[in-house]
Amino acid sequence: AQRVTQPEKLLSVFKGAPVELKCNYSYSGSPELFWYVQYSRQRLQLLLRHISRESIKGFTADLNKGETSFHLKKPFAQEEDSAMYYCALSGSGAGSYQLTFGKGTKLSVIP
């Protein structure tokens, strides 16, 4: 069974401080990992995925297969980063596409 754990329900940081949103996963094969973000009154949208290895809005995430983690990081938090963040996993292989989500972490950036 696949599972995604986000240990923090709420994370509050001051503007300009570093941010790290934790995500751990359980999956027997080679997963695809994603971070989704939901800003207030907006729909859920993809922030980044591990296979693209991009930095989006200053955020990065590295897949650590040894620790089964995919933590989201940003060196300097901005007020506009305040949102709900979801870590998600998709099993590898062709065919069906199913995302397993963590319960989410609400990031609050204090001015």
Place this chain on the structure above:
Amino acid sequence: KAGVTQTPRYLIKTRGQQVTLSCSPISGHRSVSWYQQTPGQGLQFLFEYFSETQRNKGNFPGRFSGRQFSNSRSEMNVSTLELGDSALYLCASREQGADNEQFFGPGTRLTVL
């Protein structure tokens, strides 16, 4: 392109009734997935449709069903509603292909009284 649209946006039903929710994917997207979002369980996968065929189903009772039409529009149906079915139901679409992003709709807020 227009985004994923879902109708209705809000719905109130009573226990025992049934409900049908609709999703129109982004033009050209043939894969449509449904998710249930609740405060307690978070986002949970319901099912995925591709070319009118259900390819995958989550761990939900048979009261939850869906279908997809030839134009890729999808509906999900919940019969014999229970209080615990109150949730935000999200639809997402994607193009076929391993790297294609899944785009989410705004959701339908279902309240069961």
